[in-house]
Amino acid sequence: MGGEGEDGERRLGRMLSFGIPDTALGLVMGCVEDPWDRDAISLVCRHWCRVDALSRKHVTVAMAYSTTPELLFRRFPCLESLKLKAKPRAAMFNLISDDWGGSASLWIRQLSASFHFLKALHLRRMIVSDDDIDVLVRAKAHMLVSLKLDRCSGFSTPSIALVARCCKKLETLFLEESSIAEKENDEWIRELAANNSVLETLNFYLTDLRASPEYLTLLVRSCQRLKTLKISECPMPDLISLFRTAQTLQEFAGGSFDDQDQAVESRNYENYYFPPLLHHLSLLYMGTKEMQILFPYAAALKKLDLQFTFLSTEDHCQIVQRCPNLEILEVRDVIGDRGLEVVAQTCKKLQRLRVERGDDEQGGLEDEQGRISQVGLMAIAQGCPELTYWAIHVSDITNAALEAIGTSSRNLNDFRLVLLDREARITELPLDSGVRALLRGCTKLRRFAFYVRPGVLSDVGLGYISEFSKSIRYMLLGNVGESDQGLLQFSKGCPSLQKLELRGCFFTERALAIAALQLKSLRYLWVQGYKASPTGADLMAMIRPFWNIEFIAPDQDEPCSEGKAQILAYYSLAGRRADCPPSVIPLYPAC
């Protein structure tokens, strides 16, 4: 079809475009925002690929080492927004050493020299130095609208002050859970207040940065458009005047309660006031006595985070029953089955539910009722049909509970279940049929995690996952399967699986290698816990072009460090990493 070379391509392109001029084509494509759709569009022909590339506004590079800044710029010169991620997800669980890599330097240098339309930058799990921020600010200060250093490390507060001083158009400054060296107290907040009047989001939640109420109040006065304020620990009694000032505030997180040094007047909980538009709250260390400050505002709340509070099961019930408009709820499993039943009865609009793992010690700091079982699962499945994201840690489970999810939670696009080690005996094993029912019912599922214990999911169960996960792009599987057969069967299906994380499954190297080759869409594989082959050579069975294979050696000083070795493999156009620390051994490419 068509002639050879450029001519032929142009003819083909025009034929496919029905004679539509490029400008029009670009405008039409501009209305298509979903990156998957854009990906499909770019594959039609070279012409469309080029038009798509020139009209693409945002790109997420899920693995920063999979390409180079130069390659990215060559394809997407008009990019306005870029998101980069580097360290494996396991870094958020303390499983990746600090020197693993993920430096943003090369990227920031390229961004500064080119990417002339860049307004928004989001770096996640990367290392950003003060120098890097300096380079970035020098080049982009006049344009930067959004800067997110998300779970990053390597920089200090003077750099934030620099950003505050120079980036006058900054509407979003996001530093959540980053490790930041504090050098000048919270002067950076004062700088922000003094230089910026358009800020809408400031987030330094879960950082160790100090924040004085004075400077925060100054900021709130100066930034009249502030909608989201998420801070680190700051005594709540000191923030009362801030809340009275910040009339536009919609989201607040942070603050802290400490009943040790509370003066008498601050125990008067009627003093607490939240702005009228506030619909999202996360309060740190809130206890039973303090939770009543929420009650007048509970009906308006759409998002509530109680993960870092000191509340009992009963407390959770008390709060949740007052929140019928909740769309997002995040708690620890201290909420218990009883609390989840209250959620199911009250929060009919719930879209996202996260139940994290609390303290394990029996009769210790966590409420004894703080356990989730099939009872809570079924209640939520039946009571909250709008759920799209559901992550939960359970202590007990049955097939019926998973079947209920498959029947009722039809809108789920992200489901993650962890079976904790608390109970020696699980009510019903294996869970093969339940998982099957869940996957067959939840057809919109894109992300799936199933972290259990040996015996919970057999090889047959793995086969079910493989068969019924048509759209799933990301999976985390822990302690699943019985033998290599299961993995091999698994890898024959899962047609959309791009990113796979395996932990504690102890399949052989050979099976892992074959599976990696068989999974059609796989572009990223992370494994911890596997049976190494006697020669270590079995892993080489997955050698192929553009497939980087890295071995992460465990910390030799740790007890029982054998078995904690990791394999990381990913597609890359950039070739081998040039910045591997001693613990990361690139196996392929060889040079």
Add this chain to the structure above:
Amino acid sequence: MDLLERNIKKGEEVTGKEQERKEEEKKTTQDSQQGQGLSLSLASSSSRSGMLPMSTPPANPAQLTIFFGGSVCVYDSVPPEKAQAIMLIAAAAAAAAATKSNTATAVKPPIVPAATFAQAAVSPVLTRSLSLQSTSVATGQPQVVADPSSMCKLQADLPIARRHSLQRFLEKRRDRIVNKAPYSPVKSYEGMESAGMDVTAEGKAE
């Protein structure tokens, strides 16, 4: 005590400028990476491009050359996978040596006199040291784990991990309680939250 200490000389000495040049380059990269005087190189037709350097049979037979401690060993007809495996061990051993700042010995098991490399059989030396990286039982002996019960044991080695933010919160909570009542009996929570893998990342991204 080092892995490839013994000189098993078989085949010719190193000849040819090309060979030397390649080895030189390999040596520098390996040195700078691992800081040890060990270098390996594989004589093959195309080693630069990162496209399956070992897929096409090279002009000369697959030859493995090892520089160590001032001597050079050349091995003919080494299958590519074996060579890769050897390099993997050496790299791992060197990495272990690098991370241990003040010990001289990087590889723990003693060297067992090995059959010559040029044969297809895997030497006990390789097996021993590779089992360091393996996930089998910590005794250091190579094992092929077939039965489910020992699989369970392996799996128990990897307890569920806790998310960093929650771990910090739980530690802070304990600190508060200890600070409030430093002399009241508080149960020991040590070793509770070491390692493991949690699942509940935000749904928006991973």
